[in-house]
Amino acid sequence: MSDILLKVEDVSHAVGVAASTIRKYSFLIExxxxxxxxxxxxxxxxxxxxVSIFKEIIQIKKQKNMTLEKAVQRALSNMSDMVDIADISRGPYDDMSGMSDVQDMSKAIAAMQAQMKAVLDQNEKVLLQNQELIRKVERLEDTSSLEKEKIENRDKLLLDAMKEIKETKKVIATSLEENRKALQKKWWEFWR
Incomplete structure (x- = not known):
């Protein structure tokens, strides 16, 4: 196995079949x-x-009249550098100490690194979302404190206005009472 990894489309071009066929073969091989x-x-x-496994499957299918599943089995058994299927059936990193081939170990490590990177990427996204939520909450708190301050100012103005109205009513009431007394006094004086 080499370090260069190819995509499905690259393999389909190299082998001469559709990408969907490569995916189908991959499923059967897995x-x-x-x-x-x-x-x-x-x-x-x-x-x-x-890629050579796919070429082998295609060649077996052309030469012999057999099902695709059997062609996959035969291609896998014909591969000289493939590890025994019983060893491969384990997960790629269930027990790395039992792996005899350095390539299998590096493949398992690469798979673990890919999973770790995916988890780290997911954590990074969650962290960014949390930071955005914190900023929104802070903006809401700032907005609510401004609103609270506006309401307090409005309430103070209303209380001041109510006090002025009350004082004005007292002055008016006192003035009316004085005027009434003055009128009564003048009325009695009028008859004298």
């Missing part, structure tokens, strides 16, 4: 216990040895 590399976004990725 059904046999083999695990392909995946990108951070989860897209299938292939190395040159895996």
């Amino acid at each position: 059904k046999q216990g083999y695990t392909f590399s995946r990108s951070n976004q989860g897209a299938l990725m292939y190395d040159k040895d895996e």
Whole structure:
């Protein structure tokens, strides 16, 4: 296996079949216990040895009249550099100490790194969302404190206005009472 990983479209061009066929073959191969590399976004990725598996499957299908599943099984069994299917059927990093091939270990490590990167990316997104929520809450608190201050100012103005009205009513009432007394006094004086 090499370090260069190819996308489905690249493999389909190299092998001469549609990308959907490569995906179908990949599914059948993984059904046999083999695990392909995946990108951070989860897209299938292939190395040159895996491309040769697809070429082998296509060649077997052309030469012999057999089902696709049997062609996949035969291509996997014909691959000389493939690890025993029983070893591959384990997860890519269930037990790294039992892996005999350095390439399998590096593939498992790459898969773990891809998963860790995906988790870190997800954590970064959540962190950014949390920071945005905190900013929104702070803006709301600022807005609500301004609104509270406006309401307090309005209430103070209303209370001041009510006090003035009350004082004005007292002055008016006192003035009216004085005027009434003055009129009464003048009326009695008028008859004298």
